[in-house]
Amino acid sequence: MEKDKAFIMAEVLNRTATRQPTWNELNCATEQVGSYFLNPNWDNSMDQSDPFESALSSMVSSPAASSVPPVSGENVLMRELIGKLGNICNSGDTFNSTHTSFSNTPLNSPPKLNLSMVNFPNHSTLAPFSADPEFAERAARFSSFSILNDPLMDSFKLSGNQVNGSQSIQNSPMEWNSCSDKKNSGVSRSSSPENAESGVSKEESSVFQQITARNDARNRKRKSVPRGKAKETTPPAAADDKVASENDESNSKRSKQDVDTGNGNAKTANDGNSKPPEPPKDYIHVRARRGQATDSHSLAERVRREKISERMKFLQDLVPGCNKVTGKAVMLDEIINYVQSLQRQVEFLSMKLATVNPMTDIAKDMFQSRVSLPQGIYLMDSSAVPAFAFGYQPQQGIPLTETQFSMKTQGFQLPSVDGFTDANPHVGSIWEDDLQSIVQMGVGQNQPQSYQGSIATGQVKIEL
């Protein structure tokens, strides 16, 4: 299977020189897709997976719809996908949104692509790669697609995995991550491109499966026999020996986890070449590592562990200051502290609201003009919201310093607020001023300050 992918890559590179003019339009298309990721809306994340799919399918199908010969059309599609992936990997700040959109899609239903590219002919000619350094860099990043088996690919210095063609490639994102973690690729990757790319690798994998399904006659080297799958076999020629050594290093054998062995509905390479791959809905394909048990229980455990660690990573990004923390336990402690402080903060703020003297007509004005009010609130851009938490600074193992505000006129104590730190100087200073004013308000409860005139609600601005 690596050979097939390598082949496609080879073909793509071949036609790079001839298809230069189309690269620009592909990039424009990818920008459009990228804009889908730049919309960090949790609520719409469920819906955004669909725009992504539709964008992808539209992008995929649009060049195919154009009047190009089918052979080159496929390569254009391939390059599209690779270009798009490259853009995704390049833009690290889209990680959160892509991650949210992908974490919300259930594992068992990867998106369906309406690919119209179906006829990949059997290429039997190998042509030398054109020197495309940008493409080489991108291809090196995508070593999770296990591009191997060609002496021509050695220049990319990729190490691949054993991939059994019969296995369907519909892995969950974490499996791609796990197998890519062990590769000896020369490219150092941060976790975000991995996640972004692995999220996309589901769509990618369906594409690749189509490709590999066509090339049954390829020689492939396999380490383990999958259960119940007929496969191409024979050890490759001497030309593949170099790559074989790489295979040994990264050594993972793929095993399939069948909840329902009686089904046997996993993809074989002999599946109908004319229909798009149907994602298996009732079991998850897992790749087992060398030296690890391959029974279904431990596989399921591993999948769960990887899911949990993926979510922990996401939480690590949410909670400020958790980048240096290693280990789940400490991370969880930090998360607990953060949630507690957020809840206390909401309590504190609502208390503050309660102490403000009720305003009658102005409140009604606010209510009537509440359409403009959210705009006033948006004047603080969304990046300020995460920094909102009163200069929250996680302390590892050290109890948080707490300052307690007690209003004299009231017998009860306000919920304590975490200590102000210099971590967020802008935010911290604002909160300090504001809290001082609160204390003043609390003390001077019986003599409310009255401001002359009313401030128009739409003109409230906070300058950071």
Add this chain to the structure above:
Amino acid sequence: MDLQNLNPSSLKSRFTARFLRALTEINAPKTISSSSPREIFQRYRRIKVAADKSMAYSVRSRRIWSRATLWRLRTRSRSRRLVSFGRRASVKTRTTASHGKENKEHHGAVLGVQAEELRELVPGGEAMDLCNLLDETAHYIKCLTTQGFCVYMGGLLCEGCC
């Protein structure tokens, strides 16, 4: 600060609209003279409930914690009414389908203590396995920050307006 990414249907706007409406209902009948600590405390409770409820309503039932919050608020208000008649309603959080309990045994030992604490913090977290719990926590954190932010801004506005 750019106004380009205003989303009228985003979490912020939905929460803000609801919260403001609740605020006006709370503040409207009061007169200026009511400034005793008890009144203020009552008002604080109502504002807090309004904030929580409006946040939970903004999320609807898409999340387990929002459903749990709404359920808890409803049963609390119900039980408060019933207590006056001498009955005590048993407040029990509704348990969602707890699947994967057997998985907890494998991993639960490692993170048991913190997972329990987190379950107490996140509403509705008692009946979730760790995986979903972390999902809910992430969304809950995001909504809490939005809530605090909007309450703060509302407070500033009210303070500035009076």
